[in-house]
Amino acid sequence: MYLRRCFRAKDGKRHAYWALVKSVRTERGPRQEVVAYLGEMDEAGRLGMKDAAQGHHPDQQGRLFPEPDRRWVEVDVERVRVENGRTFGGVWLGMQAVDRLGLAGLLERLIEPGREKVPWPMMALVLVLSRLCDPSSELHIAEHAYEQSAMSDLLGVPASAVNEARLYRALDQLLPHKDELQKHLKRRLGELFQLTYDLLLYDVTSTYFEGEASANPLAQRGYSRDNRPDCKQVCIALVVSRCGMPIGYELFAGNKADVTSVQEIVTTMEERYGRADRVWVMDRGMVSAANIEFLKEGGRRYIVGTPKSMLRRYEKELASQDWQSVREGLEVKRCPGPGGGTGGEASSSGGEASSSGGEASSSGGEASSETFILCRSADRRRKEKAMHERFEKRIEEGLTSLAKLAENRSMTAVKLSHRVGHLMGRNTRAAGLFKTDIVTDTEGNARLKWEKVQSWRSWAKLSEGCYLLRSNVGDWTNEELWRAYVQLTEAEGAFRIHKSDLSLRPIWHQKQERVEAHVLVCFLAYVLWKTLSQMCKSAGLGDEPRKVLEEIGRVQVVDVIMPTRCGQEIRRRCVMRPTSHQTILLNRLGLRLPERLKMPEM
DSSP: EEEEEEEEETEEEEEEEEEEEEEEEEETTTEEEEEEEEESSSSHHHHHHHHHHHOOOOSSSSSSSSSOOOOOOOOOOGEEEEEEEEEOOHHHHHHHHHHHHHHHHHHHOOOOOOOOOSSSHHHHHHHHHHHHOOOOHHIIIIIIIIITTHHHHHHHGGGOOOOOHHHHHHHHHHHHGGGHHHHHHHHHHHHHOOOSSEEEEEEEEEBBBBSSSSTTTTTTTOOOSSTTTSSSSEEEEEEEEETOOOOEEEEEEOOOGGGGGGHOOOHHHHHHHHOOOEEEOOOOOOOOOHHHHHHHTTOOEEEEEEEEEGEEEEEEHHHSSOEEETTTEEEEEEEEHHHHHHTOOOOTTTTTTOOTTTTSSSSSGGGGEEEEEEEEEEHHHHHHHHHHHHHHHHHHHHHHHHHHHHHHHHOHHHHHHHHHHHHHHHGGGGGEEEEEEEEEEEEEEEEEEEEEEEHHHHHHHTTTTTTEEEETTTSSSSHHHHHHHHHHHHHHHOOOOOOOOOOSBBBBOOSSSHHHHHHHHHHHHHHHHHHHHHHHTTTTSSSOHHHHHHHTTTTTEEEEEBBTTTTEEEEEEEEEOOHHHHHHHHHHTTOOSSSSOOOOOO
């Protein structure tokens, strides 16, 4: 029970009073029931009533509403048994996140009730909680997963009411409220965990379809991050905060280039949340002259990566020794822009800047408003060096083999050049190290000659582990700019969780609306995931809820059946007592498992 403040208007004035309320579970989900109206009370009266209702008042022998008298019966202990064991802990923990976010109440306000027997908000929660705890298809949820969990006890929806068609219709009911859901969750997460949204991290991923999806215009073939170029795909653009909290997302066709999505996603986020003094962080795949100009024109601040080819303009700075150490194994250096001074125009999409050194921004301010930061990472250097060595070995072995093959067999120049091109295409990281030449002898047979280009090796050795950032944020230090940029790993981590823990891929739906609803359910499940992550972080359990969810998820609920001497059976739905390790986790989280659940009426 708890106290709730109520208001009413009388004689043109607003009056406040208090009511004693308890939570009950009904067939339509959790509801609040007023026990008594208490009128106006001061703080002392409210505290006293709260203690009395909970049985904590020193003058009270028991609860204000005591439990009914116990009755004693004789039980045949030889015939006591347990039945209907189901998973409980994971779903229950997910419901704690749902309650903190106010997601159930929000869905009830957004989705208008109709003639359905089971409210659509409850069916939507079935989809979201299933995606968090046991991600699977709607058919598997309806036929297996739902009845194997205690979701029916927590949501008040019987297993007989959950079927595939109703779950699909719940997807249709949920999708129109995508924007309202994102706005509420962004605001609520900020309130719960004192989040700041000064830094917006933007990245794009893709997920592929199983099936043709011929009627879905978003299903197109494009660059696959899942190494499935044989399948159609859809692109997902995600914006998160500096700690990885989701702010919003959009879906694009599978053949949309990352660089063409920037202006649309920035405009969408600003229309949804307003324009504030935020810093946009993007990787080099988002950079183009048009996008930099767009960001400047709107007075937006940004930190972006640059194409690898722009490092060529900073060969002198790379060879110098005046680097600033940010942390062990990481050095940075502030440099002039490509055209001199401190700034310059962006390179074209995916390519190098103009040979003249870059033009200044025409309407976004002077070139001096930009800052370029060279970064050199020891870990990244070791990784790139190992990759170069591996690809160099592959190419060298391949060219040696092809040269011998051409000597022993008759081969045309076209066929040999095709094989050489295929070899280089599979090992592009070190392709620039080799210079190849195909000649034809007097008999018309092709011969392969090759050599290594030492100038390429020298440049590779100098630039390994280095990358270049550009920004128009002038009041941050080099370290602050670098740390903001590396926060992009939070967006990458969000995609990994979506694809692995929440099984975003592959997509089996064929219709566009169902695909969009599927991604929305995954997004909502990820919000619950990050909410649990923040709860774990506040409890000193790290910021990774995977192990906590797995450990608490082992708690089950069972029906205990006790046959009595008079022939009747007593049934109690009991929650397993947590282990010592589970108890420690729950105590750290400030949570307490219920001992029993209410048995459904037969």
